[in-house]
Amino acid sequence: MQSFNSRLIAKITAADSHLCVGLDISPEKLGISNTNLEALINHTKLVIDATRDLAVAFKPNLAFFERWGSEGFRWLEETMEYLGSDAIVIGDAKRGDIGNTARQYRASLFDHFGFDAVTINPYLGRDSILPFIEDQTKGIFILCRTSNPSAGDLQDQVTKDGPLYARVAGMALDLNQNDNVGLVVGATAPDEIETIRKIAPGLPFLIPGIGAQGGDLAEAFNAGNRNGQAIINVSRAISFAGDLSRSSIRRTARDYRDKMRELNHD
């Protein structure tokens, strides 16, 4: 069976795309009433239809579905079915728990929902991560240096191995025995991306923080794609582009993909 990382790299090459389309659909951004889940479901499908051939992966953010409880999870189930098994789908769940509980989350994310990969929070250490990487066809992206303003509160704390995020990068490299471990590194910290790339050459990076969060695309892309491959996630800037029409969304997604193609082929 093909490992998750090799499947992802092959798809990047085949699609000539590094664009990950994030699915973070909220009624506030759509300008509708809170109770109309149907409109959220329809917009999700519209974003998928508009970007399916442009994206190398999709990344539903579980919070935006969980917000609506069981009805929201039904929307997520419907979304997973709509995406189908050809798409690479990364569940942005940021789970992290003790081994017994981690196995329940694995059953949820990989077996029930059918994600190809998930984001994982490393605060509980290795035994909270291992259940997610036993199956080489399923992958993880471990939070390393995130894109939010207070990321450094813990992640930048200096330990004997350098900043904490560097230790996480080293741990990820160690854990990559099945070629299915990657890292989340925020576009808002391009210098840290370079440092992390030196520690973990070859590991796929998932880079959020472009668009609404203000990270610089070229800096992040170049830092992430030296000595390895990085996919760049764009959520709100694509899903809520322009007049929210399929053509606005498609045009914006294509612009992002094409900018990355230029950077890649420079």
Place this chain on the structure above:
Amino acid sequence: MQSFNSRLIAKITAADSHLCVGLDISPEKLGISNTNLEALINHTKLVIDATRDLAVAFKPNLAFFERWGSEGFRWLEETMEYLGSDAIVIGDAKRGDIGNTARQYRASLFDHFGFDAVTINPYLGRDSILPFIEDQTKGIFILCRTSNPSAGDLQDQVTKDGPLYARVAGMALDLNQNDNVGLVVGATAPDEIETIRKIAPGLPFLIPGIGAQGGDLAEAFNAGNRNGQAIINVSRAISFAGDLSRSSIRRTARDYRDKMRELNHD
């Protein structure tokens, strides 16, 4: 309005109990087929009925519900309704994400499901935590030093402020402006509980790791209940006690409560 911490402390006193009953119900532990959610739902209600007057709080672990997707979340909704508004219910979610996403999780956990408090992972720093503590009637327990074998991989790393978990304890104290912040400290590390208690006197502790995980009740209870109050979570050892009958479950829960009463009144 009463702050979450003062409500919790008042309930500990009124019930003369430090017992938190964890709800981590799996078919494997019940010895039934995977597809029979009805049996899980019924056992959840049986555990609640058997322990309602003995517990100071209940702690459903979201992983065990998420495992079943939308049907599992319906079970969680039903469980929250069954617990009612008098019970203090802590959602063991261990969420942690950037501010915009944290607000979606807040809407899920506090508004949709109606938890009184939730567990929070601090790896993303302050801005990932703030949305959860704006409402003083809702509380959080921040993961500080957890009970699993590899907890120390990151949490014990020494920084200029001492081990990372000590920094988290200090951050929690700073964040407790609305009297609604507590800490998760594992029973398997009683020395660390003492260290954390010195940094964060008065903050409520939620202590897992007793029972199936092997932590020592007396050591953990005493370390947590000096200069503050701690509630001790027991999940599997109560929910799957003896022959799984209501009387076995009740007897085991009462034993735990009574042991803690003795320790408390020593």
